[in-house]
Amino acid sequence: MADMAKTKTYMPLLPIDKRRATFEEVALGYTAEQARKEAGRCLNCKHRPCVSGCPVNVAIPEFIAAIHEGDGERAGEIIRKTNSLPAVCGRVCPQENQCEKLCVRGRQGEPVAIGRLERYAAEFEPRNGGGRQNAEPINVNHPAKTAVLSGTPVKVAVIGSGPAGLSAAGTLAKAGFTVSIFEALHNPGGVLAYGIPEFRLPKNLVKKEIDALTSLGVSIETNVVIGKSLTLDDLRGEGFSRFVICSGAGLPQFMNIKGETLPGVLSANEFLTRVNLMKAYRFPEFDTPVRVGRKAVVVGGGNVAMDAARCALRLGAEVTLVYRRGREEMPARAEEIEHAIEEGVRFELLTNPVEYTRKEDGTVGGVSCVRMELGEPDASGRRRPREIAGSEFTIDCDTAIIAIGNAPNPTVTSALPDLATQKWGGVIADDDGRTNLPNVYAAGDAVSGAATVILAMGAGMRCAMDIINM
Ligand code: FAD
């Protein structure tokens, strides 16, 4: 009999006063007892609406039932059949806009905490120790597989090691393909490694997922920029015959306003890469410094802005977040917004920067802003912000971090002039990830523009399945 509690079972969090001085994970996860209690809220609905809200169709009622029966291993195995990164997705997926949005329990109270339960199930190692390899049923009746079996391996080059690349590589490796990932940075993982901070996604989890991939035989070559240090033709010369471009959307956008080039104004990408990948928060133990000063302003309202603001706070700054729309319109996950507010990030909503001003020493000293009001909905369906005349004011700062969006990385596409791309730089690919070039696929943010981990993974998997079934 389902537990009729209207609210989600509470998940313990790191105490707020401790959070401001540490990069330790904030959300601590369910205990076995809490997980069983929350699993007991699931109604096991016949039509499974939650499943249709999941971009990779995880069998949600089934894995929740397994947790309720006390079988965490089985729950983990069920999820891994369609999601190879459950520990990551349980932590970072925007469930409130996906599975939980469609959960029947949400009609009268809070939906079942599907994300928290996914995270709980992910803690369990597969029962047979090889679940990742065995979990996913793959159709092996295709020429490429035959070629593998007859001793002529089909070599696939995956460009970029973010969620799209990892998911494509994992699916292909399970089907017996020889897969190499080429990654521009010195560590694999894409945004999971360089963007999302330790306090939201511990890096040992990302490493574990990558180790699982290499144990399937996937090779990962870091410090290789495809389009610069190696071209697709070079890779063809090395015997690669299929290519999956998963190079992400890591090109920061700016507003092109006065003062944006002042020292102390930097993109969230640079800031987060220094902090997360280069471990600047452990300076001087790690030798990358990062400058925040006493006061930091972060511009933007998405996950990137929340992560930058919460990192700056942990590095000792007083942080003000400036966003041109209201809280309702913020694209960040609801939980990240709540945590940022709890930790002391000050929100200046309906506010837009118009100029960065300089201190006497030549560095940034403030952000001149105007107040905004919301007008008619724009193409994205969100109400368009417009300036309120005469509302100018200035926020003092020592650092301004810009998190207003990222465009696709241009290195691969600019080296492939025949590859069809959108005006804004996204690679044009069909639902299976096929581009206009034969045997060249593309997936993830490189195609969609900045989106989500799970959408990138789903797209990577579809490319792999098309290669497998070709
Ligand atoms: P990426 O993860 O960007 O990986 C692309 C990889 O390709 C990178 O490692 C890059 O170095 C490499 N690369 C680029 N060019 C080349 C080249 N020429 N040669 C070789 N390698 C190359 N999504 C969520 O669902 N939930 C969240 O909470 C969330 N938070 C986020 C926080 C931040 C700070 C950021 C930046 C994004 C966040 N996102 C979140 C979005 C999500 O991380 C991305 O949508 C997802 O990572 C896209 O995956 P991808 O594999 O397409 O690209």
Ligand code: SF4
């Ligand atoms: Fe359970 Fe909600 Fe899915 Fe129904 S919609 S099966 S209650 S998780």
